[in-house]
Amino acid sequence: MNKVKFCENNFKHGSKEIAERVKNSLEDTTIEVQPCIGYCVECALQPIAKIKEDIILAEDKEDLYNKIKSKTNK
Secondary structure, eight states, X not given: OEEEEEEGGGGGGTHHHHHHHHHHHOTTEEEEEESOXXXXXXXXXXXXXXXXXXXXXXXXXXXXXXXXXXXXXX
């Protein structure tokens, strides 16, 4: 089971939509929304998520989804 963590402060970059999309479309993957995932500098600048100890940084929300999908399908 993959767990993808999202920072609620990052929702302004479109990660809320991606969290819902991951929840509804990627099998064997759950989401967790936290007040902070500990990467505030990156979080303020671009879409971000965390899988295990790996930080996923993206140019836009679609890029974030594609990177999460690639990382969780390994």
